[in-house]
Amino acid sequence: NAGVTQTPKFQVLKTGQSMTLQCAQDMNHEYMSWYRQDPGMGLRLIHYSVGAGITDQGEVPNGYNVSRSTTEDFPLRLLSAAPSQTSVYFCASRSGSGYYGYTFGSGTRLTVV
Amino acid sequence: AQSVTQLDSHVSVSEGTPVLLRCNYSSSYSPSLFWYVQHPNKGLQLLLKYTSAATLVKGINGFEAEFKKSETSFHLTKPSAHMSDAAEYFCVVSEANQAGTALIFGKGTTLSVSS
Numbered sequence: 001n002a003g004v005t006q007t008p009k010f011q012v013l014k015t016g017q018s019m020t021l022q023c024a025q026d027m028n029h030e031y032m033s034w035y036r037q038d039p040g041m042g043l044r045l046i047h048y049s050v051g052a053g054i055t056d057q058g059e060v061p062n063g064y065n066v067s068r069s070t071t072e073d074f075p076l077r078l079l080s081a082a083p084s085q086t087s088v089y090f091c092a093s094r095s096g097s098g099y100y101g102y103t104f105g106s107g108t109r110l111t112v113v
Numbered sequence: 114a115q116s117v118t119q120l121d122s123h124v125s126v127s128e129g130t131p132v133l134l135r136c137n138y139s140s141s142y143s144p145s146l147f148w149y150v151q152h153p154n155k156g157l158q159l160l161l162k163y164t165s166a167a168t169l170v171k172g173i174n175g176f177e178a179e180f181k182k183s184e185t186s187f188h189l190t191k192p193s194a195h196m197s198d199a200a201e202y203f204c205v206v207s208e209a210n211q212a213g214t215a216l217i218f219g220k221g222t223t224l225s226v227s228s
Contacts, residue, residue, distance in 0.1 A: 035216075035218075040122070040220055041220060042203060042219055045216070048215055101147060101159045104149075104156045104157040105156060106155065
């Protein structure tokens with residue numbers, strides 16, 4: 001099925017560990033972004049990309065890195081996990097040809113202990 | 114900068130009664146506005162979108178929203194609630210920046226539906 005695929009769905013990390021959250025889309029979308037969802041906060045933008053090789057910071061980028069080597073993939077890296085990064089992470093993509101709304105992945109629930 | 118305020122963090126209705134979820138926005142430009150729904154432990158699903166066409170927007174599952182520029186509002190309504198409508202709802206505005214567009218989310222409204 002076409003869409004945005006996120007892996008893993010669940011992850012527990014120890015403080016200081018690093019990991020990569022994977023995001024892939026098969027719709028040839030130019031724009032991709034990462035959000036984190038925390039209770040009572042809605043979703044906040046971490047990083048976004050407007051095409052392969054181009055990324056930029058969102059509202060809450062600290063502690064996260066991204067890269068966009070292909071159109072399809074947009075991984076999010078946690079460099080040294082902290083308990084404050086416990087959250088649900090969503091990847092989203094949209095076409096660059098017009099604003100038809102973003103398509104969201106099903107999310108990754110991350111717990112840092 | 115653009116922002117979104119969802120006026121109620123929690124709304125409770127009985128099945129079969131109308132639903133009203135309120136959203137105000139601030140924007141320096143003509144905004145694109147969206148409502149997304151998130152069922153428990155699920156991802157986000159687009160309910161409807163406004164992109165400067167008709168001010169009354171119809172979405173999926175009987176929901177609709179009216180864009181009122183004079184009131185800077187984009188309230189979500191449904192004539193008759195169903196148990197399956199219980200979920201969290203997000204009002205979202207698009208923010209155009211130099212490199213592209215990003216979504217600005219409200220903090221969400223939890224809709225509870227009782228039988």
